[in-house]
Amino acid sequence: MSRRSIQKPKLLSSASTQATIALCMVSALSAFTPIAFACMPPMPQGQSVVGAMNRAQQAFYLEKNTFASSINELGMRPSGDSAFTYSIQKANKVVYNVGTARNPNQVSYIGAVFEVAATDLDKKAVKGETKTLAILCRGNSPGAIRSLPSYKDGSAVCGVGTQQVYRNR
Numbered sequence: 001m002s003r004r005s006i007q008k009p010k011l012l013s014s015a016s017t018q019a020t021i022a023l024c025m026v027s028a029l030s031a032f033t034p035i036a037f038a039c040m041p042p043m044p045q046g047q048s049v050v051g052a053m054n055r056a057q058q059a060f061y062l063e064k065n066t067f068a069s070s071i072n073e074l075g076m077r078p079s080g081d082s083a084f085t086y087s088i089q090k091a092n093k094v095v096y097n098v099g100t101a102r103n104p105n106q107v108s109y110i111g112a113v114f115e116v117a118a119t120d121l122d123k124k125a126v127k128g129e130t131k132t133l134a135i136l137c138r139g140n141s142p143g144a145i146r147s148l149p150s151y152k153d154g155s156a157v158c159g160v161g162t163q164q165v166y167r168n169r
Contacts, residue, residue: 046084046099046109047138047165052076053086053097054111054134061132067095067113084108094151100144107139109165112149112156120154137162 056076060068068074069090078086083103089096097111113134118125121133135149137158147159158164 044107044109046101046107047136049078049084049086050097050099050109050111051136051166053088054113054136057095057097057113058132058134061113061115067115096148098145101142103142105142107142108145109136109138110145110149110159110162111136112151114151114156116151116154133167135167136165138165 053071053074053076056074057067060066060074067090068088070088071077071086074088078084083106084099084101087098087100089098093115095113097113099109101108111134113132115130116133118129118131119127121131125131133151133156135156135158137145137149139145140161140163145159145162147161149156149158149162151157156167
């Protein structure tokens with residue numbers, strides 16, 4: 001019977017790899033630095049694009065006092081991403097930005113930008129003024145998202161089966 005030789009993997013084989021790991025660990029423990037961000041894993045493409053769509057909708061609303069109805073009207077052209085299809089669903093005082101995963105084993109993303117009374121967000125705001133409130137949600141399981149984010153009592157919340165990635169004013 002022959003004995004097989006089992007080699008240990010060389011995880012930290014070079015000095016530069018060890019230095020990079022040490023630098024990432026130190027920067028992660030300190031205040032946020034550009035180095036700390038460089039050590040973070042990349043953001044999923046769908047999350048990044050839907051988040052950008054939310055921000056673009058807020059800028060569009062600020063300029064035109066309405067939301068864009070299409071990706072072209074928004075002035076965006078997501079390219080190089082064949083893993084998601086993107087769409088916009090506009091309703092009364094809200095727009096939904098959707099990134100649906102093409103792979104049924106991957107999660108999808110949905111963002112919403114709500115037009116709200118400024119006094120809902122800031123009691124000192126001028127009555128009659130409006131602002132936007134955005135939320136980005138990630139599906140809890142792979143596939144299309146079936147429930148929409150909603151706005152109630154001054155707060156945006158993700159729909160059933162999704163979890164909040166971020167919310168901003």
